[in-house]
Every structure is written in structure tokens, then in C-alpha cells.
Amino acid sequence: MRAAVRGRVLLPGDAGFDAARRPWNLAVEQPVEAVVEAADADDVAALVRYARSAGVGVATQPNGHGATGRTGGAILLRTRRLDGLEVDPVARRARVGAGVASGRLQAAAAPHGMTGLPGSSPVVSVAGVALGGGLSWFGRAHGWVADSVTAFEVVDGEGRRRRVDADTDPELFWALRGGGGDVAVVTSLDLALHPAPHLYGGRMLWTAEHAPEVMDAYRQITAAAPDELTVWLDLLHFPGADPMVAVDVTHLGTADEACDLLHPLDRLARPLSDGRATMPVSELGAITAEPTDPGAGLSRAELLTDLDDGAAKALLADPIAPLLSVQIRHLEGAFARRSDSPHGPLTEPYALYMFGIPTTPATADAVAGKQSAFADALPISGRKPFTFLNPDETAANAFTPEALTRLRRIKTRHDPHNTFRSNFPANR
Structure with a gap:
């Protein structure tokens, strides 16, 4: 293998091997x-x-x-050095290497008044998010991240470099736009950029005693929100701190427009902090300030069919501990419209994401139990976004049986030897 490739090869027993194989989680x-x-x-x-x-x-x-540990017997390919990035402001396109992080694309697009479709973390790869469909801050305006991909550069199951788009291979192109990436290795992708001449965003934070009023305001705002406005609600309980509730906001528009849309928040108690302001699209990661270094965690996501009085009451009935966070993301808008991707449209109006840290086996059991209790008490559809799957779940939790059958057919055609091993293969 060392004779076959020019990049660094690490084998068991080599210095640095254990660190190199570790996943983010x-x-x-x-x-x-x-x-x-x-x-x-x-x-x-x-x-x-x-x-x-x-x-x-x-x-x-x-x-x-997104690693699941389903890598036994496989070679782990790290693509961080595939870091080429080209932005064409005239064509509103970017060519993004497989190792390019979302925050880097944002930094390159921002000076031109444009944006990609970033999520909450600036350190995840653009390619990885697109291969899983991708939920973005701006998805209500522009749909899945995968919907903005116009072409892929790949290595196929024969070891050949190919360019794949809707004309050259529509079936493979469909599978790569959200199917998980177990039909080829993506080395770069082309995607459309979107105008962002103005962006207003930030976080407001209150003590947990104000959670019912914050929830009411959140439901009122999201019931009438235009596609340019995205609002998330977070129930938070960090170690050593009192429980809190937060509202996270982005608006592809001016501050005055955003403040008009968010006026129900003005009637609430004075927040502990209010970080909302006009901001560059390159600074989106500061809103939720998610960790930028690896760590242990247990997550579970669900799609909510409603956020009615009963659901709101269930979310606020008890403290969230031992969870660190329970997040509600408003979807709808372009997410619910036609999408020629394996997942298709997101018809559920809200996504639920629950996270805790498994410091001990007992804590891990308690975190999982709390996540199940929330899911049992809420109106969930049973389907999940692919990039929100946890290691105990499979592609069947994200895709319809018809989409799974199509993905398996494409896998058999393009990778008959099962060389490519994704985190969530369609055939499991």
C-alpha cells in the first residue's frame, strides 16, 4: 500500500495510528x-x-x-489534504475539495456578498454534509445542501476518476446528493452559491424559569416566519451552570426587517445576554459556539409533526438533565418543497436534536433513557435526517423503502465489490 500511494500510510503499531483512526465522536x-x-x-x-x-x-x-464504527476490515481514507477551494463570484459557483470545512467556504464567499449553505458547525466538511443531504441555517430559503450541488468529481469502484452531474450519470448523481456516499469517493464538488448581501443573527439567552414564555414566542414567530428567517430554540443545562433557554436566529435580510419579525421576543423578560447583530456569513459558527475539537457524545434526532400545546408542554414538563441540550429547529420553507434527492422533501415542520455526554456507563444509560422519554412524549414521524443519525441507527431510519431500494440498485451497479464503506450503508 505504501508503494501504491504518495500520502502518509499508518498501520497498527505505528506511532500516531490510534490518533489518526479516531473519529470526531x-x-x-x-x-x-x-x-x-x-x-x-x-x-x-x-x-x-x-x-x-x-x-x-x-x-x-x-x-x-458521523462515524459509526462500521469500519472493521477497512482502510480509513482521510481526505483533509484535498483542500482546493475556488469561488467564481460571477457564476455564483464554488468548487470545493473533499477536505474543505464549511467555515472556510463561508470565509471565501463572504467578501463577494454570497454564502454557501452552512450548518451550525464551521468545522464539518462541505462534502460530508452534502453527501448526507445537509441541514443548513439557510435551508428554509434554499433547501437541502445537496440541492445546491451541481457536479461531483469522484473516484468510482474501478478506481477511475470521473465527473458526475445530472447529464453524465443522473442515477449516480441522485445517489450522491444525500444518499450517504457509499457508491464512490467524492474528491471535490461544485455547488451554487447564494446571495447574502445582508445577514442578521445571534443568540438570546434566559434562565430556564422563562422557558414557557420563550416557547410561546418561538411558536408565534415560526408560525409566520418567511423563508429568509430561521429560528431555533435550545433548552440547555451545562455542567456547573443553572438550566437555561436560548433562541438562535439567522435572517437573510436587514436588522430592521429581522427585528420586526422577531418582535414577540421583545415582550419577554430581559435576557441574560443578547448577541443578535448584523454579521458576516463567515461568523455563523459563533451563534451556537459548538465545540471545534473532538469529544464524546450521545445524540438522538427526531422529526416533529407538530409543535402544538401538548408538544410544548411535554418539552418543558421536566428538567432536561442528564442531557446538555435539547434543540428544536424550524424547518418548512424550501425544505418542504420538491427535492430530487434520496431523502426528498422534509414535510415535518420541526427537527428535534438531543445531546448528552456519556461520562460513565450509568450516565450513558441515563442519557439514552431521557432521549427515549422525550421521543415517546412527542409527535414524531419516525424518520430522521441522514446527517442526524446516530451509530445505533441505519439508513432505513432516514429513507423510504423506495429510496433504499433505488440506492441499493445503484450501489450494486457502481460498486459491485462493496469497496466503499459509508457510515450508514443503504444495504444494512
């Missing part, structure tokens, strides 16, 4: 046969040809977000 154990840090797309192609001839799999991860 340190609660996940990730067994692999080797780690290869590809130097470029030609290196990826050489590795795939080697792996196919040797009869081993390839699991591709820039930095390990």
Missing part, C-alpha cells in the same frame, strides 16, 4: 486495518485500485464526523 470505537492520508485525487484513485485488488474496503472521512 470519541464515544465511537473505530477499528480499521490502516489509515491513508491521501495527497490528492490521484492518490485516492490509486488507493481504491489497491483496495479492490486486495479485497478490502475503503471508508472515507475527512475528520470523522
Whole structure:
């Protein structure tokens, strides 16, 4: 293998091997046969040809977000060095290498008054998010991240470099736009950028005693929100701190427009903090300030069919501990419109995301129990966004049976030797 590729190869027993194979979520154990840090797309192609001839799999991860540990017997391919980034402000397009993080794309697009479709974290890869569909701050205005992808550069199951778009291979293009990426290795992608001449956003924070009034204001705002406005509600309980409730906001428009839309918040008690302001699109990660270093965690997501009085009461009935956060994301808008992607439209109006840290086995059980209690008490559809799946779930939790059948057919055609091992393969 070292003769086949130019990038760094680490084998069990080598210094640095254990650190190199670790996923982002340190609660996940990730067994692999080797780690290869590809130097470029030609290196990826050489590795795939080697792996196919040797009869081993390839699991591709820039930095390990979404890892499930389903990598036994496979080579872990790190694509961080595929970091090319080109922005064409005239065509409103970007070409993004597989290792490029969302925050870097935002920083490149911002000077031109444009934006990609970033999520809450600036350190996840653009390619990884797009391969899973991708929920963005601006998805209510522009749909799934995958909906903005216009072409992929890939290495196929034969180890050949190819360009895939809606004309050259519509079936493979469909599968790559949210199907999870177990049909090819994406080395770069082209995607549309969107106008963002103005952006207003930030977080408001109150003590938990104000959660009922904050919830009422949140429901009122989201019931009438235009597509340019995205509002999330967070129930928070960090170690050593009192419980809190937050509202996170982005608005693709002016501050005056946003304040008019958010006026129900003005009637609430004075917040502990109010970070809302006009901001560059490159600073979106500061709103939720998610960790930018790996750590252990247990998550569970659901899609809510309603946020009526009963659901609001269930969310606020008891303290969220031992969870650190319970987040409600408003969807609708472009999310609910037609999408030629494996997931299709998101018809549920809200997403629920619950997170806790498994410091001990007993704590892990308690976190999982609390997540189940919330899910049992709320009106959920049973389907989840692909990028919100946890290691105990499968692709069947995200896709319809019809979409799964189509993904499996494409997998058989394009990767008959099962060389590519995604975090959530469609055939499991």
C-alpha cells in the first residue's frame, strides 16, 4: 500500500495510528486495518485500485464526523489534504475539495456578498454534509445542501476518476446528493452559491424559569416566519451552570426587517445576554459556539409533526438533565418543497436534536433513557435526517423503502465489490 500511494500510510503499531483512526465522536470505537492520508485525487484513485485488488474496503472521512464504527476490515481514507477551494463570484459557483470545512467556504464567499449553505458547525466538511443531504441555517430559503450541488468529481469502484452531474450519470448523481456516499469517493464538488448581501443573527439567552414564555414566542414567530428567517430554540443545562433557554436566529435580510419579525421576543423578560447583530456569513459558527475539537457524545434526532400545546408542554414538563441540550429547529420553507434527492422533501415542520455526554456507563444509560422519554412524549414521524443519525441507527431510519431500494440498485451497479464503506450503508 505504501508503494501504491504518495500520502502518509499508518498501520497498527505505528506511532500516531490510534490518533489518526479516531473519529470526531470519541464515544465511537473505530477499528480499521490502516489509515491513508491521501495527497490528492490521484492518490485516492490509486488507493481504491489497491483496495479492490486486495479485497478490502475503503471508508472515507475527512475528520470523522458521523462515524459509526462500521469500519472493521477497512482502510480509513482521510481526505483533509484535498483542500482546493475556488469561488467564481460571477457564476455564483464554488468548487470545493473533499477536505474543505464549511467555515472556510463561508470565509471565501463572504467578501463577494454570497454564502454557501452552512450548518451550525464551521468545522464539518462541505462534502460530508452534502453527501448526507445537509441541514443548513439557510435551508428554509434554499433547501437541502445537496440541492445546491451541481457536479461531483469522484473516484468510482474501478478506481477511475470521473465527473458526475445530472447529464453524465443522473442515477449516480441522485445517489450522491444525500444518499450517504457509499457508491464512490467524492474528491471535490461544485455547488451554487447564494446571495447574502445582508445577514442578521445571534443568540438570546434566559434562565430556564422563562422557558414557557420563550416557547410561546418561538411558536408565534415560526408560525409566520418567511423563508429568509430561521429560528431555533435550545433548552440547555451545562455542567456547573443553572438550566437555561436560548433562541438562535439567522435572517437573510436587514436588522430592521429581522427585528420586526422577531418582535414577540421583545415582550419577554430581559435576557441574560443578547448577541443578535448584523454579521458576516463567515461568523455563523459563533451563534451556537459548538465545540471545534473532538469529544464524546450521545445524540438522538427526531422529526416533529407538530409543535402544538401538548408538544410544548411535554418539552418543558421536566428538567432536561442528564442531557446538555435539547434543540428544536424550524424547518418548512424550501425544505418542504420538491427535492430530487434520496431523502426528498422534509414535510415535518420541526427537527428535534438531543445531546448528552456519556461520562460513565450509568450516565450513558441515563442519557439514552431521557432521549427515549422525550421521543415517546412527542409527535414524531419516525424518520430522521441522514446527517442526524446516530451509530445505533441505519439508513432505513432516514429513507423510504423506495429510496433504499433505488440506492441499493445503484450501489450494486457502481460498486459491485462493496469497496466503499459509508457510515450508514443503504444495504444494512
